[in-house]
Every structure is written in structure tokens, then in C-alpha cells.
Amino acid sequence: MQNTNDPRVIVALDYPSADAALALVERLDPARCRVKVGKELFTRAGPELVRRLVDGGFDVFLDLKYHDIPNTVAGACAAAADLGVWMVNVHALGGRAMMEAAREALEAGGRRPLLIAVTVLTSHSEADLAEIGLAGSPMENVQRLAALAQGSGLDGVVCSPREVATLRAAHGEGFRLVTPGIRPSGAALGDQKRVMTPGDAIRSGSDYLVIGRPVTGADDPMGVLLAVEAEIGAVLAG
């Protein structure tokens, strides 16, 4: 079984209402997984739900991917910290000044959440990047943006599990690598393009695995979660 002091799975609560999210959350153990609130649920249910999850003992990753002028992002990060979240994120494409402003805003507060940056979305391929004017492979872009994020004082990045081994070698153990694009063997990819299985992601050195639809869209979400936990546990046990 995985180390319950530092659960590696972050369940993406991509639901259209607080009630739908809470129906799953009530079956989750905060000692065994973390939860992520993203744009859909936050826009529907707002800070009230985030507070409720925090009060329920969950480490909450507020995944709103802030990308705006530095002053605006700094204010948004301070507001996220006030909610008591465990982790908050920005887009690395917002640049150094924005990321530094976000970090400084969090350092000025009492309880400092982890601050990480999205590099290249896991739904993007090299062709998608070319279309928006970013030359090079996803790996090259992820490497460049991860270096910028670390240089701006951030705690880690969001990347696909496929880039984890390279980033781990470049940035060391303390730099958090958070990976969506997790698909248990045989699961539908949906819109994800750069994916790995839970076991392979852990083997590659991923710190935290973000898993949404394979769990939330399953007939038996808890069964899928237990299988993911067992797959991770087997890798961690060596």
C-alpha cells in the first residue's frame, strides 16, 4: 500500500455540481488521496465547496491555472491561500514576472500553499504547439518552461508523466512533478495525448498522479481507485 503520510493520488473532482462531487468525496479517505478542484467545479460551486473540503481534512489542489498580469495573479494566489488549499497553480507561459509575483504574494501570507506551474497541457501534441506558435516538441517546451518555473522560485510543475524522468534528472528530488495524463491500462484516452499508466508514472518519478475520468466516469469509482492504489503500491514496494 502507498505511504498514507503522502498520498500520491490526486482525484480530479471534475463534476458539474457540489452534490455530485461530494457524493464521491464522502467515500474518499483524506489519508489516502488528495482532491483537485478545477475550473468546472469551482465555477459551479465556488470557494464554499473548497472550504468544505479543506474542513473535511482533504489536501485540496486548486487547479485554476492562473494566467494574467502579475498583479492580478498575485491577488488570486493570495485569495487561494486564504481558502487553506494545499496547492495552487499558474501557467508558466505567464512568464517570470507573473510567477515571481505569485510566489511573493504567497510568501507574504501565513499559510503558504505549494505553488506550481503548468508547462504544456497533457492534451497537446507537437502539432498543437506548432499551431499556437510554439516550435519544438512537447518535451523541449516542457524543459524550457520547467527551468523558468524553478528559476522563478516555484515549487514544481505540472507536466505529463512522459517528461518526468528528464525533469527529475534536471531539477532534483525536491521539485514537485505533478502529472495528469494518467490512464490505467485499457482506459479511454479522451482528449489526453501524452499519457502513462499509474505504475509507469510512479516508476518514472512522478510525485503526484492526477486522475479524473478513469475514476469519476467509472461504474465503480472506488474499485478503480483501489486498483490504482494497488498498482502504485506494488511499484513503491519495489
Ligand SMILES: O=c1ccn([C@@H]2O[C@H](COP(=O)(O)O)[C@@H](O)[C@H]2O)c(=O)[nH]1
Ligand atoms: O496539463 C494538464 C493540466 C491539468 N489537467 C487536469 O487534470 C485532470 C485530468 O483529468 P482526466 O479526466 O484524468 O483526463 C483534469 O482536471 C484537467 O483539467 C490536465 O489534464 N492536463
